[in-house]
Amino acid sequence: MTAPIRVEPEGGGGLQAEHVTVTYRNGHTALRDASFAIPRGTITALVGVNGSGKSTLFKAIMGFVPLAAGSVTVLGMPAPEALKRNIVAYVPQSEDVDWNFPVLVEDVVMMGRYGHMNMLRIARSRDREAVDQALERVGMAAFRKRQIGELSGGQKKRVFLARALAQDGKVILLDEPFTGVDVRTEEAIIALLQSLRDEGRVMLVSTHNLGSVPRFCDRAILINRTVLCHGPTADVFTQANLEQAFGGVLREFTLGGADLHEDDDRRTVTVLTDDERPLVIYDTGEEKAAGDPGERAK
Numbered sequence: 001m002t003a004p005i006r007v008e009p010e011g012g013g014g015l016q017a018e019h020v021t022v023t024y025r026n027g028h029t030a031l032r033d034a035s036f037a038i039p040r041g042t043i044t045a046l047v048g049v050n051g052s053g054k055s056t057l058f059k060a061i062m063g064f065v066p067l068a069a070g071s072v073t074v075l076g077m078p079a080p081e082a083l084k085r086n087i088v089a090y091v092p093q094s095e096d097v098d099w100n101f102p103v104l105v106e107d108v109v110m111m112g113r114y115g116h117m118n119m120l121r122i123a124r125s126r127d128r129e130a131v132d133q134a135l136e137r138v139g140m141a142a143f144r145k146r147q148i149g150e151l152s153g154g155q156k157k158r159v160f161l162a163r164a165l166a167q168d169g170k171v172i173l174l175d176e177p178f179t180g181v182d183v184r185t186e187e188a189i190i191a192l193l194q195s196l197r198d199e200g201r202v203m204l205v206s207t208h209n210l211g212s213v214p215r216f217c218d219r220a221i222l223i224n225r226t227v228l229c230h231g232p233t234a235d236v237f238t239q240a241n242l243e244q245a246f247g248g249v250l251r252e253f254t255l256g257g258a259d260l261h262e263d264d265d266r267r268t269v270t271v272l273t274d275d276e277r278p279l280v281i282y283d284t285g286e287e288k289a290a291g292d293p294g295e296r297a298k
């Protein structure tokens with residue numbers, strides 16, 4: 001793979017990683033020299049093949065795994081400081097959660113308030129209000145007395161989103177929030193993320209739903225054990241960049257000519273998919289000027 005890019009700091013002081021390297025205890029380096037910068041008030045997609053280091057990046061930002069090198073800056077402060085101030089919320093992948101743990105939905109959401117409480121963790125009225133509002137906002141208020149393990153996959157995702165809302169995270173990391181959810185729930189989650197963006201929060205969302213990314217993400221990061229390319233979605237989400245990031249893993253087919261038209265129309269439709277919702281690229285058939293391929297690896 002190509003060498004990582006040099007990142008110019010961008011305005012807004014949102015979330016910035018500089019030369020981040022993560023090596024697990026077994027000696028495996030899952031991320032090497034990964035750098036990117038995301039401004040405030042944006043939704044950024046984190047996209048890459050299985051094992052490319054998406055979850056590792058989230059865990060590194062959250063301080064769950066140590067950085068072997070590099071640094072992460074959150075809203076202009078070092079990540080450990082931002083974590084101490086409860087600014088970063090994390091919605092983990094479903095596989096990373098023990099659903100058999102006997103806990104009510106409202107208790108899960110209250111966990112988002114722990115960082116705002118004292119050592120005894122006694123909830124005050126503002127904590128309870130935050131939980132109520134968060135449950136309302138994700139449409140799960142009616143389920144608050146249910147055991148978390150009794151919910152469907154999409155409902156569980158919404159509860160964990162509510163926990164992040166109750167925490168009032170200014171930076172929200174979501175690890176595959178759309179996996180296993182139906183289209184309606186996906187739409188509801190996207191609408192929620194958009195309203196959080198409009199409040200000026202920073203969202204980093206890992207996803208395999210390539211088709212949804214251009215629709216709701218302002219920016220994208222392509223990752224494969226380092227950051228290959230990052231920037232505005234329109235610059236990053238090109239066929240060439242995605243093919244580089246996914247190699248042979250991506251399914252791709254292009255329809256044109258007699259497959260698509262009964263005349264000599266030169267337009268084509270290309271479908272790229274990582275086996276979730278596909279990205280569809282319409283080619284007008286006109287000669288394209290050489291575009292700026294995002295802020296990509298040189």
Ligand SMILES: Nc1ncnc2c1ncn2[C@@H]1O[C@H](COP(=O)(O)OP(=O)(O)OP(=O)(O)O)[C@@H](O)[C@H]1O
Nearest residue numbers: 024025026028030049050051052053054055056057
């Ligand atoms: N605790 C760990 N110890 C050692 N290696 C690990 C550990 N967790 C993950 N890895 C390895 O690090 C690499 C990156 O894993 P990671 O979970 O970050 O990938 P991912 O991009 O989130 O993948 P997916 O799309 O499948 O969720 C993989 O090769 C994985 O096997």
